[in-house]
Amino acid sequence: MNLDVYVVTDRSLAAGRPLLWVVEESLAGGAGVIQLREKDISTREFVELALRLKEITSRYGARLIINDRVDVALAVGADGVHLGQEDMPLQTARKILGPVLIGVSVATVAEAAAAAAGGADYLGVSAVFSTPTKKVATTVGLEGLRAIRKAVNLPLVAIGGINRDNAAEVVRAGADGLAVVSAVMAAASPRLAVAELLEQVKTARAKRRGEG
Amino acid sequence: MNLDVYVVTDRSLAAGRPLLWVVEESLAGGAGVIQLREKDISTREFVELALRLKEITSRYGARLIINDRVDVALAVGADGVHLGQEDMPLQTARKILGPVLIGVSVATVAEAAAAAAGGADYLGVSAVFSTPTKKVATTVGLEGLRAIRKAVNLPLVAIGGINRDNAAEVVRAGADGLAVVSAVMAAASPRLAVAELLEQVKTARAKRRGEG
Numbered sequence: 001m002n003l004d005v006y007v008v009t010d011r012s013l014a015a016g017r018p019l020l021w022v023v024e025e026s027l028a029g030g031a032g033v034i035q036l037r038e039k040d041i042s043t044r045e046f047v048e049l050a051l052r053l054k055e056i057t058s059r060y061g062a063r064l065i066i067n068d069r070v071d072v073a074l075a076v077g078a079d080g081v082h083l084g085q086e087d088m089p090l091q092t093a094r095k096i097l098g099p100v101l102i103g104v105s106v107a108t109v110a111e112a113a114a115a116a117a118g119g120a121d122y123l124g125v126s127a128v129f130s131t132p133t134k135k136v137a138t139t140v141g142l143e144g145l146r147a148i149r150k151a152v153n154l155p156l157v158a159i160g161g162i163n164r165d166n167a168a169e170v171v172r173a174g175a176d177g178l179a180v181v182s183a184v185m186a187a188a189s190p191r192l193a194v195a196e197l198l199e200q201v202k203t204a205r206a207k208r209r210g211e212g
Numbered sequence: 213m214n215l216d217v218y219v220v221t222d223r224s225l226a227a228g229r230p231l232l233w234v235v236e237e238s239l240a241g242g243a244g245v246i247q248l249r250e251k252d253i254s255t256r257e258f259v260e261l262a263l264r265l266k267e268i269t270s271r272y273g274a275r276l277i278i279n280d281r282v283d284v285a286l287a288v289g290a291d292g293v294h295l296g297q298e299d300m301p302l303q304t305a306r307k308i309l310g311p312v313l314i315g316v317s318v319a320t321v322a323e324a325a326a327a328a329a330g331g332a333d334y335l336g337v338s339a340v341f342s343t344p345t346k347k348v349a350t351t352v353g354l355e356g357l358r359a360i361r362k363a364v365n366l367p368l369v370a371i372g373g374i375n376r377d378n379a380a381e382v383v384r385a386g387a388d389g390l391a392v393v394s395a396v397m398a399a400a401s402p403r404l405a406v407a408e409l410l411e412q413v414k415t416a417r418a419k420r421r422g423e424g
Contacts, residue, residue: 042298043280068255071283074308075300086254088287096286 001063001101002032003122003177004201005184005194006157008067009036013185022190023053027060029194035082035179037067050076065103070096082124085111090118105159107140109151116152123152124179127160128170131182136160142173149174164196171204213275213313214244215334215389216413217396217406218369220279221248225397234402235265239272241406247294247391249279262288277315282308294336297323302330317371319352321363328364335364336391339372340382343394354385361386376408383416 007026011019023034034057038046050066054076057064063079066072068087073080080101083093090104104115105124112123125145127136140148145158158170159179167178178197187193219238223231235246246269250258262278266288269276275291278284280299285292292313295305302316316327317336324335337360340352352360357370370382371391379390390409399405 043300044298047300047304069283070286071281071300071308074282075304086256088255088259088283092259092287096283 001122001155003155003157005029005031005197006033006035006159006177006179007031007184007190007194008159008179008181009034009038010181010185011038013182015186019049020052020056022185024056024060025190026184026194027056027062029191030198031062031184031194032177033063033065035065035067043069043072046072047075050078054078063101065101073097073100080121090115090120094119103157106148107138108144109147112148112152112154116154120154122155122157122176123148125156125158125175126179128158129161129166131161142169145170145173145175164193164200167197167200168204168207171201172208177201213334213367215367215369217241217243217409218245218247218371218389218391219243219396219402219406220371220391220393221246221250222393222397223250225394227398231261232264232268234397236268237402238396238406239268239274241403242410243274243396243406244389245275245277247277247279255281255284258284259287262290266290275313277313285309285312292333302327302332306331315369318360319350320356321359324360324364324366328366332366334367334369334388335360336369336371337387338370338391340370340387341373341378343373354381357382357385357387374409376405376412379409379412380416380419383413384420389413 014022036050036053050072054064065080065082066078067082070081070088070093082103084105101121103122103124104120105126106112106115115123125140125148128140130139155176157177157179158175162170162178162180163183184190184193226234248262248265262284266276277292277294278290279294282293282300282305294315296317313333315334315336316332317338318324318327327335337352337357340357342351367388369389369391370387374382374390374392375395396402396405
């Protein structure tokens with residue numbers, strides 16, 4: 001799975017542009033994962049939208065991850081689900097889903113260790129920085145990310161306030177990939193925004209390896 | 213399955229009383245089905261609440277049906293799900309769920325025929341009358357209920373504005389059971405409210421059979 005640039009959808013940030021367009025642009029720019037996050041639509045609309053995204057992500061060889069809704073993931077044959085701490089418990093989701101990808105949002109070493117022990121496939125470390133799109137009481141920060149990196153061996157996707165200016169330091173702190181919402185959803189060119197982030201990730205990873 | 217009195221939950225109508233109490237009172241009064249309907253809680257809270265209800269309904273030999281959320285139904289091993297026309301398509305839900313109960317909300321003969329052809333186990337005919345808890349543009353009415361009764365052989369649960377005063381005529385129009393929200397949720401004694409409705413259903417059904 002290519003987690004380098006992991007795009008989380010938010011239609012409210014797309015400035016009126018169709019979500020399918022933003023998603024396809026992101027994939028053209030090199031995004032390896034699209035996470036579909038929806039809150040205020042009916043299950044039927046969610047399923048229909050997810051089916052459309054599945055078609056596009058498959059065409060680009062990318063993965064489609066559904067946020068929270070295990071039923072929608074099953075309905076469309078998504079590659080996986082992403083679970084927050086307020087979503088379905090990991091073990092329950094695993095029992096229902098079988099061997100698809102399950103990512104879990106974690107903010108602390110304890111949550112990361114629990115998710116790793118529970119069989120998560122990757123972790124979303126959230127929120128690394130504060131972000132205009134989601135009010136967060138506390139942030140994990142680069143220190144927190146480093147601590148989680150030391151504690152678990154799973155792939156880590158960092159999320160929260162990540163953009164091209166801080167991308168390199170986030171990778172150096174141990175992230176395997178960068179999850180972005182507004183930095184891509186609201187970008188004039190989502191394709192360029194993803195391509196730039198991808199470049200940052202690759203350069204920073206090469207440097208990290210060189211130092212390691 | 214005993215569909216005679218089918219209680220649909222709505223915590224906002226319970227006047228501050230714990231939902232678990234209202235549910236247990238309903239079961240003590242003779243409700244055969246509890247349909248858990250929740251909109252504004254997290255998936256984790258929904259699962260936890262459904263687990264508690266499953267324990268109570270099992271204890272009373274009643275069925276637990278989850279509204280809309282196939283994932284929650286799978287997570288708690290519920291007896292089934294109820295799908296509105298804006299929820300997951302019936303065939304998709306059947307594929308995911310296997311042989312659990314699936315009820316479908318219908319308002320017209322066409323919707324009823326489609327749900328029957330698609331393999332629904334029972335139908336919720338909605339809304340028979342207008343109701344204070346849910347704004348409806350048009351109601352099915354007793355005429356509509358009779359038309360659906362003639363068109364399909366599945367068990368029919370009538371819902372929408374049903375109370376002890378109109379219960380008998382709804383059964384005479386062809387309903388196998390009465391689904392109620394406010395008539396039980398908001399009742400001073402949910403137990404008595406269910407018992408009274410149950411009595412109405414049984415009497416009306418005996419009369420219908422005598423006439424039939």
